[in-house]
Amino acid sequence: MEKTYYNPADLSKFGSITEWQPELGRKFFDYYGEVFKDGALTEREKSLIALAVAHAVQCPYCIDAYSTDCLQKGADEAQMMEALHVAAAIKGGAALVHGVQMMNKVKEVSM
Amino acid sequence: MGLSTKSLKGQHHELADSLYQLTVLQQPTSHGDQFPAFAARLKEHDLYPLTPTGTTILQINVGKMCNQTCKHCHVDAGPDRKEIMTRDTMQLCLDALQHSPQITTVDLTGGAPEMNPDFRWFVEELSKLGRQVIVRCNLTIILANKKYHDLPEFFQKHKVHVVSSLPYFMASRTDAQRGDGVFEKSIKALQMLNAVSYGKKGSGLLLDLVYNPSGAFLPSGQKAMEAEFKRRLKSGYGIEFNNLFCITNLPISRFLDYLVQSGNYEGYMQKLVESFNPVAASGVMCRNTISVGWDGYLYDCDFNQMLDLKVANTAQQHIRDFEVQALDSRHIILNQHCYGCTAGAGSSCGGETVK
Numbered sequence: 019m020e021k022t023y024y025n026p027a028d029l030s031k032f033g034s035i036t037e038w039q040p041e042l043g044r045k046f047f048d049y050y051g052e053v054f055k056d057g058a059l060t061e062r063e064k065s066l067i068a069l070a071v072a073h074a075v076q077c078p079y080c081i082d083a084y085s086t087d088c089l090q091k092g093a094d095e096a097q098m099m100e101a102l103h104v105a106a107a108i109k110g111g112a113a114l115v116h117g118v119q120m121m122n123k124v125k126e127v128s129m
Numbered sequence: 130m131g132l133s134t135k136s137l138k139g140q141h142h143e144l145a146d147s148l149y150q151l152t153v154l155q156q157p158t159s160h161g162d163q164f165p166a167f168a169a170r171l172k173e174h175d176l177y178p179l180t181p182t183g184t185t186i187l188q189i190n191v192g193k194m195c196n197q198t199c200k201h202c203h204v205d206a207g208p209d210r211k212e213i214m215t216r217d218t219m220q221l222c223l224d225a226l227q228h229s230p231q232i233t234t235v236d237l238t239g240g241a242p243e244m245n246p247d248f249r250w251f252v253e254e255l256s257k258l259g260r261q262v263i264v265r266c267n268l269t270i271i272l273a274n275k276k277y278h279d280l281p282e283f284f285q286k287h288k289v290h291v292v293s294s295l296p297y298f299m300a301s302r303t304d305a306q307r308g309d310g311v312f313e314k315s316i317k318a319l320q321m322l323n324a325v326s327y328g329k330k331g332s333g334l335l336l337d338l339v340y341n342p343s344g345a346f347l348p349s350g351q352k353a354m355e356a357e358f359k360r361r362l363k364s365g366y367g368i369e370f371n372n373l374f375c376i377t378n379l380p381i382s383r384f385l386d387y388l389v390q391s392g393n394y395e396g397y398m399q400k401l402v403e404s405f406n407p408v409a410a411s412g413v414m415c416r417n418t419i420s421v422g423w424d425g426y427l428y429d430c431d432f433n434q435m436l437d438l439k440v441a442n443t444a445q446q447h448i449r450d451f452e453v454q455a456l457d458s459r460h461i462i463l464n465q466h467c468y469g470c471t472a473g474a475g476s477s478c479g480g481e482t483v484k
């Protein structure tokens with residue numbers, strides 16, 4: 019067993035998940051490949067979204083991969099940081115909007 | 130990190146030695162494995178030995194002198210490099226072209242080719258031969274000295290196809306790779322080229338830009354990148370250009386030094402090896418190009434030239450004995466740096482090779 023839970027070398031082994039379930043694994047990777055192709059959104063825009071989501075779900079593999087991918091697709095540092103702020107705003111907002119629920123409950127049980 | 134103004138050679142750096150560079154490229158990884166040999170990958174796809182498809186481009190390196198010392202330069206060019214092609218050697222190139230009508234394009238590179246004292250004479254003679262002349266202009270040279278300010282008009286007069294490096298549409302990444310203030314000067318030079326109709330629709334004067342990554346990552350999506358460059362350069366500076374070529378940095382010379390110094394060498398090689406694309410391999414530029422060094426020796430490409438890997442000695446190795454038919458039956462000399470030409474959508478002096 020590794021001494022840490024995350025090993026950077028594991029990122030390039032992602033494809034090996036198909037070994038234990040080829041069909042679903044393949045379907046996932048085909049789908050993944052299609053998702054990131056140029057479409058109504060450009061590849062760069064998709065990479066910036068992926069970078070933001072990677073931070074929201076705090077996946078170090080994805081942060082590693084999409085930091086480089088954003089550079090490769092020509093995104094600049096300001097765009098990358100703004101994407102993170104979008105993730106942070108939504109995460110922060112998601113916590114705070116529940117404040118209304120808290121307030122409702124407090125009002126409900128208070129005299 | 131500031132940029133050194135000295136070449137690796139000027140610093141007596143061990144990586145100035147091409148044999149040492151080849152040794153680094155052959156070293157095992159930190160896990161003790163070896164990257165698969167490039168030739169073996171070609172064998173798997175029936176591309177070995179790699180042979181020309183017919184030479185149509187002569188790329189001539191007229192010298193290693195340059196007004197810049199970019200961090201990624203595969204030539205190890207700089208103000209301290211004195212290797213310059215003489216007029217006699219240029220004449221040998223002209224003679225070779227005379228009896229090689231199949232070569233339709235002459236691609237002049239350096240260093241800064243304009244710093245060669247016989248540069249203008251050479252361009253005039255080449256255009257008399259009716260060949261398409263490409264000049265790889267680093268842009269800042271136009272502003273480096275009064276004697277270069279009229280280069281845009283000179284290029285225009287001879288309908289030179291100008292290909293210029295601009296690693297990014299913002300100062301930060303451009304200057305990190307090419308030196309402080311380079312972005313601003315490059316923008317000014319591009320505006321001067323636009324002013325004489327370069328890059329303008331219908332003018333017939335081609336102005337192409339070269340993008341290469343400012344760091345240990347690969348380029349991707351030439352078309353999308355071109356659209357972004359066009360949008361940003363037009364809105365920010367009113368600049369127009371024709372095509373953007375995405376070029377992968379090959380792990381040699383100063384880029385190799387950067388990779389080793391920054392601890393990125395192994396990861397970068399790994400990425401190149403993993404991104405090997407057989408379609409890109411079948412379209413590598415050495416299959417239709419011959420590269421001439423400042424001293425007249427012949428190479429499969431400008432990269433092999435910098436590694437001092439001359440064309441296989443089954444063919445003539447000097448421009449004075451140039452015979453295109455014999456050269457077209459040679460075997461191309463390969464090494465691990467070749468992975469840089471075959472990654473992803475491929476890379477050549479004309480950008481991506483997989484259309």
Ligand code: SF4
Nearest residue numbers: 195197199202240267
């Ligand atoms: S990359 Fe081009 S401009 Fe920069 S130092 Fe090398 S030859 Fe000169």
Ligand code: SF4
Nearest residue numbers: 413415430432467470
């Ligand atoms: S580095 Fe030169 S010899 Fe090797 S594949 Fe590229 S163009 Fe051909």
